Amino acid sequence: MSYIIQFKDVQKYYGDFHVLHDINLTIHPGETVVLIGPSGSGKSTLLRTINGLETIQKGQLIVDGKDVSSDKTNLNQLRTDVGMVFQHFNLYNNKTILDNIMLAPKIVLKRNDAKNREIADQLLKRVGLTDQGAKYPAQLSGGQKQRIAIARSLAMDPKALLFDEPTSALDPEMVGSVLSVMRDITTSSSMTSLVVTHEMDFAKAVADRVIFMADGKILEDSSTEEFFKQPKTERARQFLSQVEHH
Amino acid sequence: MSKLKGKRIGLLAAVVLVVVLVGSLVFGWTYHEYQSKTKNSLKNIKSAHVMRWGVKSDTRLFGLISPKTGQSEGFDIDMARTVTKQIAKDQGTKIKPEFTPVTTSSKIQLIKNNQVDAVAASMTITPERAKIVDFSNPYFPAGQSILVKKNSGIKNIQQLNNPKSTIIGVMGTMAMETTKKFAPKAKLIAMPDNSQAFSALQSGQGDAMTTDNAILYGFCQQSKDVAVIGGTFTNQPYGLAMDKGQTDLQKAVNRALKEIRADGTYDRLIKKWFGNIPGLDWRELTK
Amino acid sequence: MIKILTDNWSTIITGFEFTILSSIVGLLGSLILGTVFALMEMAPNKFLKFIGTAFVEFFRNIPLLVITLFFYVVVSHAVKINGFWAGTIALILYTSSFVAECIRGGVNSVDPGQMEGARSNGLTYTQAMIHIVLPQGFKLAIPSLGNQFINLVKNSSILSFVAGLDLMYQANVISGANLDPFNTYIVIGIFYLLLTGPLSVFMNHLENRLR
Structure with a gap:
């Protein structure tokens, strides 16, 4: 079977600290995979190795047919195909919302202005922020900013999207709007999505697979139904009972 | 409210600062004027047994710092020494010369500020300067x-x-x-x-x-x-300068100059410094 | 004091013009050069980083007067360079080392998430720098840049040492002639205030407007 992302015996260290142990993981095109686990388990780090924001020290990581661990790989090329949505949005503070969405397509993809604007307008509509194009990020709420960040990633027409705790920095009443946009993307398109999250209901609703991580290791890799009904490890059971009693 | 108060205090402080600055300037100036009217340099020199001279430190032959001694050496310095010695002799007391380096632009200010009693710094006698300081008779025929x-x-x-x-x-x-x-x-x-x-x-x-x-x-x-x-195209002799109104000192200096010319000391100094310069006849200078 | 002004009006104005010219050239030059060297200092490339750091440390740690005399007395053997340009070039080099540090400080205080966001979006390091990080860094650097520019105007008095025809030089010439340095320098001081005052107000205004 084909794959879009493949980890083979990947190790990562911060100095002496072993962050990722023996990671073996294959993601297929179109899959929606949720990564969960206690904080400090290495979920975000694993996600960030995929588009080269973090380097790996051992093993092999192939993304979209390119070897991320090799120095020769053009990471800029790779990043146009793999978008990322951050916990703290990372919108360009010096640009308007429209410019946030249109900048990378314009200067990286050399998309012409009319087409670029058309796509940006469609995306703004898709995330439900049609009239906000002229504003600056500082004028939006957290939930609005995150939806713009998603639109910005989508504008590059990526094959895969990486979500790094996209709702953790939001006020509770903002979470719903972001999740519904994410649900729309993961279910209605052929997009491959990897989501690091603590939103168990969202995981149950949209994920094809759940990866459970603790202490830099992948402890479980199961279908969503299996994971939530019958976790294999004691560690996962503990974690689930904690988050669900929350 | 507190911000407004802060601003007002800042403004007040600025005003006070300006008043103090201007006040001390005016006071300093008046005090200085008063002092220069009442001082008598010759009396001060005699009682301190020190005569303070301003001399150049960057002018070869006249006043140039010697790397060996760290002291200025030159014709001006020797003149100052000799004149001091002669004044001491005339006044019947002991006076030691003391040297302070001056620049072309600071020499008058140092006299005015009473930091030196006199200046021997290759200084041309001009009518403009003579309004501010008193000159001795010429001691060097420059051009x-x-x-x-x-x-x-x-x-x-x-x-x-x-x-x-x-x-x-x-x-x-x-x-x-x-x-x-x-x-x-x-x-x-x-x-x-x-x-x-x-x-x-x-x-x-x-x-x-x-x-x-x-x-x-x-x-x-x-x-x-x-x-x-091309030779010289002006005639601008040098003089020793003292603060305006120091007539006693001026007289003492002129008397000393006359005496050292008469006893041959002057010619000896001219020969010492200008005797072996190509294109210059030192005898011309002593006329 | 009024008499000094009226007697030497054209001399003072000439000096004022040269001081303004040196300040403007110095400001633009040091802003451009300072930005270039700040970027080199922050560059991922080790060689560029070395050059940038070496430049900044060198010119930041020697007196402006030494640089000025170097151009006036030493460099002029090879290339004809008058006092005004010797002083102004020295002013640019000296100030740009400080400007580079201001800009580096500004860029370093931009949220690292801005760079990460841009790189994840497919922009190269250079594109991310030009479009996203540098504009924000400049904004953060404005207050300290303002200080450097005011220093630059005052430091332009270095021209007087090499006959650069600036305000300070004219002040020395005037006081050498009228033998009244006290009042002459007060008059010249006021002319410097005429330059630094509005510059200071303008930088404050810029700072407030961009906040």
């Missing part, structure tokens, strides 16, 4: 000349009288003013002191350097590729 690089082909100052030529002078010297008369079309730039003016000439910043001939001869002694040309 303005120009110094050029030997390979420049320049023979006299008239050749420099065109807008393409640049003449280097020294800030606060009479030469700056007189050059305007003799080469009005030339560009004139002023350097802070003699040695900087000379290095400007050497690095090609100007075609000629102008100041008193004796100073220029000092540079000839130091460097073989320059020459004083």
Whole structure:
């Protein structure tokens, strides 16, 4: 079977600290995979190795047919195909919302202005922020900013999207709007999505697979139904009972 | 509210600061004027047994710091020593000379501030300066000349009288003013002191350097590729300067000058410093 | 004091013009050069980083007067360079080392998420720098840049040492002639205030407007 992302015996260290142990993981095109686990388990780090924001020290990581661990790989090329949505949005503070969405397509993809604007307008509509194009990020709420960040990633027409705790920095009443946009993307398109999250209901609703991580290791890799009904490890059971009693 | 208060205090502080500054300036000035009216330099010198001289530290032959001793040496310094000794003899007491380095632009201010009693710093006697300080009788017959690089082909100052030529002078010297008369079309730039003016000439910043001939001869002694040309075109003798109104001191200095000329000391000093300079006859200077 | 002004009006104005010219050239030059060297200092490339750091440390740690005299006395043997340009070039080099540090400080205080966001979006390091990080860094650097520019105007008095025809030089010439340094320097001080005052107000205004 084909794959879009493949980890083979990947190790990562911060100095002496072993962050990722023996990671073996294959993601297929179109899959929606949720990564969960206690904080400090290495979920975000694993996600960030995929588009080269973090380097790996051992093993092999192939993304979209390119070897991320090799120095020769053009990471800029790779990043146009793999978008990322951050916990703290990372919108360009010096640009308007429209410019946030249109900048990378314009200067990286050399998309012409009319087409670029058309796509940006469609995306703004898709995330439900049609009239906000002229504003600056500082004028939006957290939930609005995150939806713009998603639109910005989508504008590059990526094959895969990486979500790094996209709702953790939001006020509770903002979470719903972001999740519904994410649900729309993961279910209605052929997009491959990897989501690091603590939103168990969202995981149950949209994920094809759940990866459970603790202490830099992948402890479980199961279908969503299996994971939530019958976790294999004691560690996962503990974690689930904690988050669900929350 | 508190921010507004802060602003008001800041404003008040600024006003107080300005008032204090202006006040102390005015006070300082008045006190200084009062002091200069009541002081008697000769009396002070006699009671302190010290005569404080301002001398140059960058002028070869007149006052140049010797790297060996760290003291200024030159004709001006020897003059100051001899005059001090002579005054001491005349007054029947002991007086030690003490030297402070001055620059061309600071020498008058130091007299005015009572930091020195007199200045022996290759200083031309001019009517403008004589309004502010008192001069002794002339002690050195200087005149303005120009110094050029030997390979420049320049023979006299008239050749420099065109807008393409640049003449280097020294800030606060009479030469700056007189050059305007003799080469009005030339560009004139002023350097802070003699040695900087000379290095400007050497690095090609100007075609000629102008100041008193004796100073220029000092540079000839130091460097073989320059020459004083065209003779002197002004007559501007040097005088020893004291604060305005110090008539007692002025008389004492003039008396001392007359005595050292009469007993041959003066000629000896002239010969010591200017006896072996190519192109200069020291006997001319003693006339 | 009024008499000094009226007697030497054209001399003072000439000096004022040269001081303004030197300040403007110095400001633009040091802003451009300072930005270039700040970027080199922050560059991922080790060689560029070395050059940038070496430049900044060198010119930041030697007196402006030494640089000025170097150009006036030494460099002029090779290339004809007058006092005004010797002083102004020295002013640019000296100030740009401080400007580079201001800009580096500004860029370093931009949220690292801005760079990460841009790189994840497919922009190269250079594109991310030009479009996203540098504009924000400049904004953060404005207050300290303002201080450097005011220093630059005042430091332009270095021209007086090499006959650069600026305000300070004219002040020395005037006081050498009228033998009244006290009042002459007060008059010249006021002319410097005429330059630094509005510059200071303008930088404050810029700072407030961009906040």
